[in-house]
Amino acid sequence: MTAIPVFFHSLWSISSYTWREGMRKKILIGFLILSLLTIFGATFLTAFLETGGTGADAEVDAKLVKDICVTAISIFGVLITIFISASVVPSEVENKVIYTVLSKPVRRYQYLLGKFLGVQLIVLMNLALMGGLFFVALYFQEGILPTLLLWTILLTYFEFIVVSGFTFAVSCAATSPVLPTIAGLFIYITGHLTEYLYDVYTRAGQTGEWGDQVIGQIAYGLWLVLPNLQNFNMRSQLLHLQPNDPPADIMIPNLILYALLFVVAGLGIAYWIFRRKEL
Amino acid sequence: MKAPKLIIAIILALVLASWQGARVSELRESETFYRWVVAAANQLRVFGTLEPGQAAREATAPDYMDESLFTDVEAHFEPRLNVEPGGEDADEESYSALIRAVQQGGHEHEIWRLASSAESRDLRQRFHELRREGRLASLGEVFEVGDLYANEGTLVNLGNMFLGFRQMAANLIWLEVDKYWHQGIMHRMIPLMYTTVTLDPNFVDAFLLGGWHMAYNITAPMADTPPALMEYDERYDAWVGEKERFYYRAADFLKDGIRKNPTDYRLYFDLGFSIYMEKIDDPTSAVRYLSEAVRYPHESWVRRTYYRALQDDGQYERSLQGWESYLEEFPDNQVAPRFIAINEGLIAERDGEAAYAAAREAEAEGDDERAAELRAEAEAHFDEARAVWENILLYYDDGYARTRVLRLDALELAEAGQYYEAVALLENARWESSDFFQEASEMIIEIKLEGGLPLSLSERQYLLRQQEGEQRRRANEADGA
Known part of the structure; x- marks a missing residue:
């Protein structure tokens, strides 16, 4: 067997094992069931509202279902992503499985890459399940298949992958999943508040004090370096997309590239931490 | 990979990510x-x-x-x-x-x-x-990050709390609007409707339902403002009472929706039909907005309403052309033939009135031969119009066609100098069809003025209001210039 197939074989073995292991986690199954109940329940929620009817009333119902489902996918999706990214490495350290794996002819970067790919398989599987049920719910409620929502789910996934990359990096330094889980939530919340840093930068300097200007420059620097997860929030544009919408065509590939670069950075940090870890 | 190389690779990836972020x-x-x-x-x-x-x-x-x-x-x-x-x-x-x-x-x-x-x-x-x-x-009214520093923090806190889930916040507030609507607490609905669309400017249905609530439901229990109590509002260049203020407020709300969703036909349709055509009775504005509604993908009734607005605005040829093309596209449509006939009748009436006016001018200039020719022409047009209305009455019990026949009779009486008879006919005819009431009332004033008959108190008030409105409009235009 040549080197390249062996490399991919090991990678696949680790990622498929991670996937199988992850899908057995009760907390993930709990989140998944909650999200599915929310999505399914959204169709019932509108039935109890007094907005039901025709015309604009019926369209309000459809909007409520869409928004509840997209929000449920985002919230439960990111919780699943954070919990799984935070736990795959520390739990193997905890139960000492990692020693058995690394005693095989597997390089540490191979192990990390395999684990990360396994996490992505779990996230993708969960997103597919939630998205699929969303489509079914919307089809039964409104008789429509919202294909544009595929783009919002795709962008949601790339938002998750950024959170996943950095949470994974933190998890490589931790011995239990608690700290990386908190860090993951922090990354997600901070990533959504990055926009405020730019606002601080644009408003800084109004007092003429040097301290004010320095704060502005620091805010600008942080705004440049930190991932801005609000960029992935193109739900409004996509859900209300008109034909011939050129900005969306160019934004989507740029956002994917943006996410992938942060993932590379996150994985690099993870390897930098993990390579010297005493195991 | 050696540590320095790895650190350089990480820094490079972060720099590239930052550059891509910018x-x-x-x-x-x-x-x-x-x-x-x-x-x-x-x-x-x-x-x-x-x-x-x-x-x-x-x-x-x-x-x-x-x-x-x-x-x-x-x-x-x-x-x-x-x-x-x-x-x-x-x-x-x-x-x-x-x-x-x-x-x-x-x-x-x-x-x-x-x-x-x-x-x-x-x-x-x-x-x-x-x-x-x-x-x-x-x-329009927009939610900005900078609003965090503003004093009125209610909306900001809501937006901030939901971390990018503003649509959900807007939905929840809309549910409150719906609750208040069913509880009949109208005054609480209005600020919440504005909050909803500020948080989610693409919530087109909130604009539509909000406009409808303001123009129809909130005004439904209000008494009509007596003309003498109406005030001239410079913003809208119109005489308004409490009810009319809500109509214009609804129009402003829908216009804000158009600013944020310029390609949604429903906003133009509701603004043109529900507000300007049905409530404010301004067919020119109705035509303007309905002509926009038909530019975007729309339902079939939008075109029909547009053609009706063109007719109300006196653009009979364009309305006729529209109905004919509509009938070609939908040959089984039941209403298009009636409106085609109505527009043909209105064109004949308009041409007849123009010929009468030209005949009067010719008489004033002493050109009796030309005047006689024009009178004959006018009568031919009126005969044509009468034939159209009577033809409609053969197929439908049509109040509108009936009033048009009575209107023609009144015009002929007035032309023959029988002003009292003409006015008496119109006084009865205007109750036949609501579409005809305003037109008949204005015709009565014109005929009374022409025949030197005394005006009633409400007619004098109507004329004074028109004159005052015109003066204010001119003054505004002069200020603007």
């Missing part, structure tokens, strides 16, 4: 600018202005810069856009290339390329500075 931010800013350019071009064509007039501005309103910025954008885009000249619209020739490009459609990529180009960077920067300063009225 590029994405620039694209997002270009996108906001592009959407404003398209929306402003549309607004300038539809509303005729980007900024509220002096009368409509609040005391604390900033010095708006929309039109100055848009003029610069037009000048920058003009030589770079490849747009066909002219079009259906008579005003189209006076439009800039940018407005024509947005109106004609299909130029979206060209406009986006220009809006996001390096050459437009200065314009983009100026746009974002003005946006942050709140000096662009054409953006």
Whole structure:
């Protein structure tokens, strides 16, 4: 067997094992069931509202279902992503499985890459399940298949992958999943508040004090370096997309590239931490 | 990989990600600018202005810069856009290339390329500075991060709490609106409706239902304002009472929706039909907005309503042409033949009245031969119109056609100098059809004035109000100039 197939074989073995292991986690199954109940329940929620009817009333119902489902996918999706990214490495350290794996002819970067790919398989599987049920719910409620929502789910996934990359990096330094889980939530919340840093930068300097200007420059620097997860929030544009919408065509590939670069950075940090870890 | 190389690789990845982040931010800013350019071009064509007039501005309103910025954008885009000249619209020739490009459609990529180009960077920067300063009225009521620093924090806290889930916040507030509506607590609905659309400017149904609540449900229990108690409102250039203020408020609410969702036909339709046609009785404005509604993908009733508005506005030929094309497309439609006949009758009536007026002028000039010719022509037109109305009455029990026949009789009586008989006929006829009431009332005043008959108190008040309104309008125009 040549080197390249062996490399991919090991990678696949680790990622498929991670996937199988992850899908057995009760907390993930709990989140998944909650999200599915929310999505399914959204169709019932509108039935109890007094907005039901025709015309604009019926369209309000459809909007409520869409928004509840997209929000449920985002919230439960990111919780699943954070919990799984935070736990795959520390739990193997905890139960000492990692020693058995690394005693095989597997390089540490191979192990990390395999684990990360396994996490992505779990996230993708969960997103597919939630998205699929969303489509079914919307089809039964409104008789429509919202294909544009595929783009919002795709962008949601790339938002998750950024959170996943950095949470994974933190998890490589931790011995239990608690700290990386908190860090993951922090990354997600901070990533959504990055926009405020730019606002601080644009408003800084109004007092003429040097301290004010320095704060502005620091805010600008942080705004440049930190991932801005609000960029992935193109739900409004996509859900209300008109034909011939050129900005969306160019934004989507740029956002994917943006996410992938942060993932590379996150994985690099993870390897930098993990390579010297005493195991 | 050795540690220094790995650190360099990580730093390189972070630098590249930051650079890409800056590029994405620039694209997002270009996108906001592009959407404003398209929306402003549309607004300038539809509303005729980007900024509220002096009368409509609040005391604390900033010095708006929309039109100055848009003029610069037009000048920058003009030589770079490849747009066909002219079009259906008579005003189209006076439009800039940018407005024509947005109106004609299909130029979206060209406009986006220009809006996001390096050459437009200065314009983009100026746009974002003005946006942050709140000096662009054409953006409508918007939620901005900068509002965090404002004193009125209610909306901001809501937006902040939901971490990008503002649509959900808007939905939850809308559910409250719905609850208050069913509880009959109307006064609580209005601020919440504004909050909903501020949080989610693309919530078109909230604009539609909000406009409907204001113009119909909130005003339903209100008594009609007696004409003598109406006040002249400079913002709307109209006489208004409490009810009418809500109609105009609903119109403003829908216009705000159009600013944020310029390609949704439902907003134009509701503004044109539900507000201007049904409530404010302004067919010219109704035509303006309904003609926009039919430009975008729409339901079939939108076209029918547009043709009816054209008829109400006296544009009978365009209405007739529209109904004929509609009938060709939908041969089984039941109402199109009736409206085709109505428009034919109205065209004949209008031509007959014009011939009568010309005959009177010819008589005044002493050209009796020409006057006789014109009278014969007028009578021929009236006969044609009468035949149309009577033909309609053969097939339908049609109040409108019946009143048109009575109207023709009244005109002929007035022409023969039998003013009392003409007025008496119209006094009865105006109760036959609600569509005819206003027209008949105005005809009665005209005939009384022509015949030197005394006006009633309400008729004198009506005339005085018209004159005062006209004077105020002229004064406003003089102030504006």
